[in-house]
Amino acid sequence: MRELVAIPDGVASVEGLLEIPPHVRGMVLFAHGSGSGRHSPRNQFVAQQLQLADMGTLLVDLLTPEEDHDTQSRFDIELLASRLAVAAAWLRARQAGVALGLFGASTGAAAALRLAAQAGIDVVALVSRGGRPDLAGNEALHRVRAPTLLIVGGDDDEVLALNQKAYAQMHCEKRLEIVAGATHLFEEPGRLEEAAMLAVNWFSFHFPRPRPRHA
Template sequence: MNEAINFPGDTPIAIPSGHASLQGLLTLPARLSALVVLTHAGENPEARDDALAVVLQHAGIGTLTLDLLTHAEERFADIHHNVPLLAKRLLDALALIKQGMLLSELPTLPIGLCAAGDCSPVALRVAALRDHDIFAVVCRGGLIDLAGMLYLRSLAAPLLVLVSEEDERVTASNRRALRELACRQELKLLPAASPDSATALGFVARETVHWFFQHLPKLV
C-alpha cells in the first residue's frame, strides 16, 4: 500500500488484481475501532454504499468502499455474476489491507464485510476463505447460495442477510441457504419501499451498524 494514508480523512486507493486496477475510497474517522469493506460491482449501488459508509464512520468504524469492476467491465453483464473472479479481487484487496496493517501503514483493526446484490455471495465466499481475518458479514439482497455449498458450510463469521419483503423468491432462496450454515446467522426483511428511500436506507444502516457492533471485537 504505497498511498500516504490520511488519518483521519479520506484516501483514494488503487488495488492491483490481475490485469485490473480496482478503485476504492478508504475513510478513517478520528474515533476508530474497526474497518468495514463495502463492496459493489459497478456504479448502481455506489450512492447507497456512500450513505451507509457515512453512518458507519459516525459510529467510529472506518470504511473502504470498493468497486470490484473496472469502468470498462461494467457494461458486460456476465462479469457481474462471476463469483470466483470477484472473490479473487476482494481477496487481493484484503491482502493489501492486511499488509498495510502489518507494516503499520494502517491501524490494526478487526475487519467486517458488507456487500449488496451480486457481491453478496462474493463476500460470503471470501469470509469463509479468510475466517481468521473476517469477524462479521452483512449482505443486502443477492443470492448467497451462489457462493457455493462448500463456502456456506465453512463460514465462521456471523452473517446478517437483509432482503426486501417484496422479493419472495430471493427470501426463500436465502432461507434455504442459511440452513446450511453453522455460524451465527439472521435474516431480516427490509420494509417494502424503494431501495433508495429514506425508510429503506435508515433500516439498512441501523441493522448493519448494530450487527457490526455486536460481532466486531474491540468496539466501544
C-alpha cells in the same frame, strides 16, 4: 481521513475510496453488486452510518470499467471474490491489527461469503443487503464461520426466497432480517435507513469495544 486508492491486482487495478474515522474500532470492506461500485449512493449511505459509529470503510470497484459492461463478468463470483481478497489483503497491510468486516450487496454478497469461507481469512462479521448469498454455493456457505446478517426487503420476493435457502445452509452465528415494505434496492422512504442501522448494530456488536476517550 478520506483517500482515493488504487490497489494493484496483476494487470488490473482495484480503485477504491478509503475513509477512516479518528477512533476507528474496525474496518468494513464493501463488495458491490452487479452494475454497481464505489459510487453507489446506497452503499455510500451505509458507509457514512458506519463511520459515524467509529468504523472505517473501504468501497472498491471489483470490476474494471470494461469488465463492468460484460454481464458475464458481473456474475463471475470467482473473479469478484479474488479481487475482494486482494483488497482485503491490502487493507490488512494498511490497517494492521484492526478488525475486518465485510458488507456485500447483490452479487457482492456472494463474493464476500466466498472470501469469508477461505481458510486463514479472519473476518469478524459479515452483512449482506439485498444480496445473492445463494451464488456463493453450498460448499462455501457451509464453511463460513463469521457471524453473518442477511438483510432482505420484504417485498423482494425472489431474493428473499433465495436468502432463506442460503440461510438454511449456513452453520455460523446468523440472522435473517426482513425489512417490511422494502423492494430490492430499498428505495422506499426509511427502508435504507433501517437496513443501515441493522448493519451498524451488527458490526458494533461483533467488533472490539471502543477504547475510552480521554478529555
